[in-house]
Every structure is written in C-alpha cells, then in structure tokens.
Amino acid sequence: MSVWLAASPVLVPLATALATALAYRHARLQRLLSLAGIVAFFGTALTLVATVQGGETLAVAFGSWPAPFGIEFRIDRLGASLVLITALMGLACLVFHESDADPGNRHPLLLPLVHGVLAGVAGAFATADLFNLYVWFEVMLIAALGVFAIGGRRDQLDASFKYLTLNLLGTLLLLIGVGAIYAATGHLNYGALAEAAAGLPPALTTLLLTVLGLAFLVKAGAFPLFAWLPASYHTLPGPILALFAGLLTKVGAYAVLRVVGDVFAPPPAVLLEALGWIAAATMLVGVLGAAYHWDIRRILAFHIISQIGYILLATALAGEAGNAATLFYTLHHIVVKANLFLIGAIVWRLTGSYDLRRIGGLWQARPWLGVLFAIPALSLVGIPPLSGFWAKYLVLFEAIGQGRIVWTVVALLVSVLTLYSMMKIWLEAFWRPHPDAGWTLPRDARLAPAVAATVGLAAITLWIGTQPEALIAYARAAAATMGGAAP
Amino acid sequence: MIATIALVVFVTVTVGVYLTLSRDLFRVVLGVAMVGSAANLVLFAAGRLGPTAPAVVPVGQAALADAANPLPQALVLTAIVIGFALVCFALVLMLRLIRDARTDDALALRDAEPVPTDPVKPPATDPAFEPIAGAEPRREAAR
Numbered sequence: 001m002s003v004w005l006a007a008s009p010v011l012v013p014l015a016t017a018l019a020t021a022l023a024y025r026h027a028r029l030q031r032l033l034s035l036a037g038i039v040a041f042f043g044t045a046l047t048l049v050a051t052v053q054g055g056e057t058l059a060v061a062f063g064s065w066p067a068p069f070g071i072e073f074r075i076d077r078l079g080a081s082l083v084l085i086t087a088l089m090g091l092a093c094l095v096f097h098e099s100d101a102d103p104g105n106r107h108p109l110l111l112p113l114v115h116g117v118l119a120g121v122a123g124a125f126a127t128a129d130l131f132n133l134y135v136w137f138e139v140m141l142i143a144a145l146g147v148f149a150i151g152g153r154r155d156q157l158d159a160s161f162k163y164l165t166l167n168l169l170g171t172l173l174l175l176i177g178v179g180a181i182y183a184a185t186g187h188l189n190y191g192a193l194a195e196a197a198a199g200l201p202p203a204l205t206t207l208l209l210t211v212l213g214l215a216f217l218v219k220a221g222a223f224p225l226f227a228w229l230p231a232s233y234h235t236l237p238g239p240i241l242a243l244f245a246g247l248l249t250k251v252g253a254y255a256v257l258r259v260v261g262d263v264f265a266p267p268p269a270v271l272l273e274a275l276g277w278i279a280a281a282t283m284l285v286g287v288l289g290a291a292y293h294w295d296i297r298r299i300l301a302f303h304i305i306s307q308i309g310y311i312l313l314a315t316a317l318a319g320e321a322g323n324a325a326t327l328f329y330t331l332h333h334i335v336v337k338a339n340l341f342l343i344g345a346i347v348w349r350l351t352g353s354y355d356l357r358r359i360g361g362l363w364q365a366r367p368w369l370g371v372l373f374a375i376p377a378l379s380l381v382g383i384p385p386l387s388g389f390w391a392k393y394l395v396l397f398e399a400i401g402q403g404r405i406v407w408t409v410v411a412l413l414v415s416v417l418t419l420y421s422m423m424k425i426w427l428e429a430f431w432r433p434h435p436d437a438g439w440t441l442p443r444d445a446r447l448a449p450a451v452a453a454t455v456g457l458a459a460i461t462l463w464i465g466t467q468p469e470a471l472i473a474y475a476r477a478a479a480a481t482m483g484g485a486a487p
Numbered sequence: 488m489i490a491t492i493a494l495v496v497f498v499t500v501t502v503g504v505y506l507t508l509s510r511d512l513f514r515v516v517l518g519v520a521m522v523g524s525a526a527n528l529v530l531f532a533a534g535r536l537g538p539t540a541p542a543v544v545p546v547g548q549a550a551l552a553d554a555a556n557p558l559p560q561a562l563v564l565t566a567i568v569i570g571f572a573l574v575c576f577a578l579v580l581m582l583r584l585i586r587d588a589r590t591d592d593a594l595a596l597r598d599a600e601p602v603p604t605d606p607v608k609p610p611a612t613d614p615a616f617e618p619i620a621g622a623e624p625r626r627e628a629a630r
Contacts, residue, residue: 131565135565142573145576149580154588155599157580157583158584158596158599159599161581162599164573164577165507165516165519168523169519172523175566176525179526179532179559179562180529182530182559183533232599292609293609355611
C-alpha cells in the first residue's frame with residue numbers, strides 16, 4: 001500500500017492524462033475525467049502528507065532494485081508538502097478553467113498535457129535519483145511546450161520557441177552536470193550521493209555543484225538566466241498561466257534546495273555566497289522589470305522572478321532555519337502568485353483587457369473583487385498579518401542573524417517596489433474610472449467556478465497568515481531531517 | 488581515449504553554442520542538437536572508457552571483474568531518445584513559426600514581446616492577440 005502511495009504523485013496525474021487523452025472526442029466527459037483525476041490527486045497528496053507528517057519517509061524502489069542501484073522515489077516532509085501544493089494548484093486552476101475567464105483555446109489535447117505537466121512537477125518533487133530528476137524536468141518541458149504551442153497563435157509559437165531553446169539548453173547543462181557527478185562519485189541516488197559527497201575534494205564539489213546549480217537556476221528563472229520567462233508566460237491563457245507561474249519555476253528552486261541544502265549539505269561556502277548575491281540581483285532586476293510594464297500578466301510574470309530571489313536567498317542562508325524558510329516561502333508564494341494571475345483573468349473577463357491603460361472602474365462595479373485582489377497582493381508585498389509577512393520575516397530574521405545586511409536591505413527595498421507594482425494594478429484596474437465612458441460589465445460572464453477557486457486560495461493565504469505556527473512547525477520539522485540540519 | 492573524447496566534447500559544445508547564438512532559426516535548432524550530442528558524450532565518458540569486456544557475470548562467480556559500466560550507456564540511450572523527441576518537436580515548431588511569421592530571423596520575431604514605440608512606455612497589448620472567450624479551436628491546431 002505504501003509503495004502505491006509513494007508512486008501516486010506520478011501515477012495519478014499520468015493515469016488522468018491517459019484517460020483524458022482517450023476521451024478527447026467527448027469534451028464533457030474529458031472535463032469530468034480531468035476534474036475527477038485532480039480531486040483524486042489532491043486526495044492522495046493529502047494522504048501522503050498525513051503519512052509522512054510524523055517523520056516517516058515513504059519510499060518505493062522501481063523494479064525492486066535495492067536503493068543505490070535502482071531508481072527510487074523517496075518522499076519526506078519537504079517532498080510531500082510540495083506534492084500537496086502541486087495538487088492544490090492543479091485543482092484550483094482546473095476548477096477556474098471551467099469558467100469563461102480567459103480559458104483560451106479549449107483544444108481536446110490541452111487537459112492531457114496539463115496533467116502531464118502536473119506529473120512532471122510532482123515526479124521531480126518525489127524522486128530521489130538525479131538522472132530521474134532530469135527525466136521529470138524533460139517531461140515537464142515537453143508537456144509545457146505542448147500547452148504553449150497548442151493555442152496556435154503567432155505570439156504563442158514565438159513564445160514557445162524561445163521557451164524551448166533556453167530551457168532545452170538548461171536541461172542539457174543539467175545532463176552534463178549529472179554525467180560529471182556520476183563520473184566523480186559513481187552514484188545517482190540522493191542518499192548514496194550524500195555519503196559519497198563527503199569524500200570528494202572541495203574544489204571538485206564546487207565545480208560539480210556550479211554546473212548543476214546553473215542548470216537549476218535556468219529552470220528557476222534566476223538572474224541573469226530568466227530571459228525565457230518574461231518572453232513566454234504572458235501568451236498563455238489565464239488559468240494555465242497561473243498553474244505554470246505557481247509551479248514550474250519553483251521546481252528549479254526546489255532542486256537548488258535539495259542539492260545545496262540536503263544532498264551536498266553543507267556545500268562549499270563560496271557557492272552559498274554566490275547564490276546569495278544571485279538571489280539579491282534576481283529580486284532587484286525582477287521587481288524593476290515589473291515596474292516598467294502595464295500589462296497585468298507581464299507585471300506579475302516579472303514578480304515571479306523577483307520572488308524567486310527571496311526563495312533563493314533563504315536557500316543561500318542555509319542551515320536548518322534557512323531551509324525551513326525556503327519551504328515556507330515556496331508554499332506561501334505558490335498560492336499567492338497563482339491567485340494573482342487567476343484574479344487577473346477575472347479582471348480581463350470583466351473589463352476586456354489585461355492592459356492597465358485600457359481598463360478601470362472595477363471598484364465601483366465589483367468592490368468584492370478589489371478586496372479579493374488586495375489579499376494576495378498585500379501578501380506578496382509582506383504586509384502583516386498575511387502569509388507573506390511571516391515568509392519574509394523568517395527569511396529576513398535569519399539574514400540579519402547571519403549579519404547579511406546588504407541582502408536584507410535589498411530585500412526590504414524590493415518589498416517597497418513590490419508594493420508600488422501592486423498599487424499600480426489596484427489603482428489602475430479598480431480605483432480609476434474606466435477610460436471608455438460607455439463601458440458596462442459583461443452580462444453573460446460565467447464566473448462562479450473562477451470566484452470559488454480564487455476565494456479558496458485567498459482563504460488559504462489568510463489561514464496561513466493568521467495561523468502560521470502550524471506551517472512553520474511543519475517547515476522546521478522538514479528542515480530538521482534534511483542534510484543541512486547540522487550547521 | 489578520454490582526452491580525445493574531451494576534445495570532441497569541447498569542439499561540439501563550441502560549435503553548438505556558436506550555432507545557437509545565430510539569428511537563423513534553423514541554425515539555432517541545429518546548435519541545440521549539437522549541444523545535446525555533447526551532453527550525451529559526457530554521459531558516455533562518465534562510465535570510464537577503459538574496460539571493453541561485456542557487463543556479464545561469468546558462470547560460477549558472484550561479481551564482475553573488469554567490465555564496461557552499463558549504467559551510463561543506459562543513461563545515454565534515455566538521453567538520446569528524449570533529445571531526439573525534443574529536436575523533432577523543435578523542428579516542427581520552427582517550420583510552423585517560419586510559415587506563420589514569414590521570417591526565420593530570430594531578431595524579427597517580436598510577436599510575444601512587441602518592440603516599444605515610445606522610449607518610456609511599454610507597447611500596448613495588441614487587441615488582435617487577446618484571446619476570445621469560447622472561441623472554437625482552430626482547425627489547423629486540431630489537425
């Protein structure tokens with residue numbers, strides 16, 4: 001039973017992808033199967049977290065080859081919580097997709113591909129094998145490319161080509177890194193690598209981790225390797241964009257955490273130093289890019305990069321506190337970021353554009369939507385008592401504790417600039433009157449599923465904000481069993 | 488032997504990166520494929536190149552003596568299959584992109600990120616690109 005549960009993060013989405021692909025001629029049946037599949041995924045992910053919460057790890061060795069030789073899935077508290085958030089995002093975005101807020105082209109193969117992306121993401125969180133991690137990155141890449149290209153518009157094709165080229169170079173770099181690590185240690189399994197890493201000369205470890213880390217930083221969208229992200233994300237339909245924005249870059253950030261904070265912990269100090277500066281630059285460049293744009297999607301896409309900086313900063317602080325902060329920040333950020341994109345799609349449905357210069361007047365027409373937007377927006381900035389405050393508190397408390405004053409100042413400055421961006425969206429889309437005086441709300445908008453999904457996510461943000469102890473305790477417990485626990 | 492492989496990897500990566508930086512889309516795809524070949528060679532070399540005996544345990548013995556490591560070969564096979572699929576996809580995507588955009592110049596492809604006309608303000612989102620709610624799937628895409 002536990003074997004099936006450990007394999008479920010990949011089995012359930014893959015089975016759903018298959019079922020929805022077989023039902024591609026029957027749109028209604030396909031949507032039902034897709035929703036049933038994501039609910040089942042959410043259920044198994046909840047069971048997974050409940051099982052590993054006490055500190056037990058679930059493992060399955062495929063083909064019954066014992067651990068260092070076979071490919072293994074090993075799910076600890078870190079992996080389980082990320083699988084759960086993956087399932088939650090899938091659920092929210094697929095429910096949202098039932099509304100008519102920017103659903104895009106309802107191609108019969110879209111839902112199978114989305115479940116393929118979920119399988120890739122969850123597989124990357126579950127696996128305990130470096131080459132297998134590469135395979136899940138490729139699964140994620142090819143399924144995501146399908147989603148990009150399936151729309152068939154010219155800007156989407158343009159975006160998918162840029163996404164493909166830069167990400168493919170990233171995964172090839174990862175492949176080279178995996179090969180070099182195998183040559184140096186003779187292992188690919190995380191547990192065996194952790195034992196072998198202690199015997200490596202520090203200079204070699206630095207070299208190997210640099211190659212691997214660069215590949216993950218491409219995937220995470222860190223400075224200066226993020227060019228693929230703002231070039232492509234905004235061409236996706238709203239709910240799919242929210243799913244990608246929430247999950248895909250975070251897999252790269254997770255991989256950095258897993259390698260630096262767990263398998264090869266403690267890494268050479270110079271790498272952590274470099275990661276910290278990269279994180280600071282990522283935060284700053286991301287938020288400045290966002291300040292330039294007026295399209296809601298493009299503003300939020302740059303904020304993904306900026307927030308990845310915070311997550312990487314927490315990883316760079318290392319140790320148990322840094323790792324716990326990374327996990328907390330990642331979980332909080334995925335919920336908030338996806339919700340902002342989803343609310344952006346509702347704004348598009350009601351006002352007819354994503355461009356802030358062409359919309360407005362929503363506070364008069366739909367005041368509750370303004371409040372709903374303010375919850376994740378202020379949480380992203382880090383205003384107490386929302387979840388972002390606790391996430392930033394954990395990161396900055398540790399940064400100040402380690403005497404990293406420059407990084408702390410940059411992080412605080414970026415928070416102020418984030419507030420500027422969020423205020424810009426709020427003032428232009430909600431407060432200001434609509435530039436077209438004859439504008440009225442669309443009468444036939446079918447938004448009930450969209451509202452349900454966004455209110456649910458906002459409720460999670462509020463819950464984390466008011467009751468942070470549970471999640472902080474979980475993140476600390478997760479960090480305590482990772483390799484980085486010993487300072 | 489390892490020095491030869493290292494040199495080949497070096498040359499292949501150099502050629503691949505050079506082609507990838509080109510403005511011609513087809514060269515970009517070729518360049519990525521070249522870098523992929525270099526990555527496969529690195530994986531292959533990771534298994535140490537010396538022993539050539541097959542990885543079969545002789546009858547009556549429990550362990551391999553001096554045999555070639557089969558694992559990197561399995562990894563290379565996996566990587567070749569994945570790489571082949573992605574390059575095929577990239578070629579199809581490239582052809583479709585060239586047909587739709589009527590250019591194969593990477594710098595002219597600004598459909599997703601239009602060039603700003605104003606020195607300060609970003610370009611407006613083109614209304615032609617706004618998705619239409621409930622629109623029928625395009626026949627071309629469905630084919």
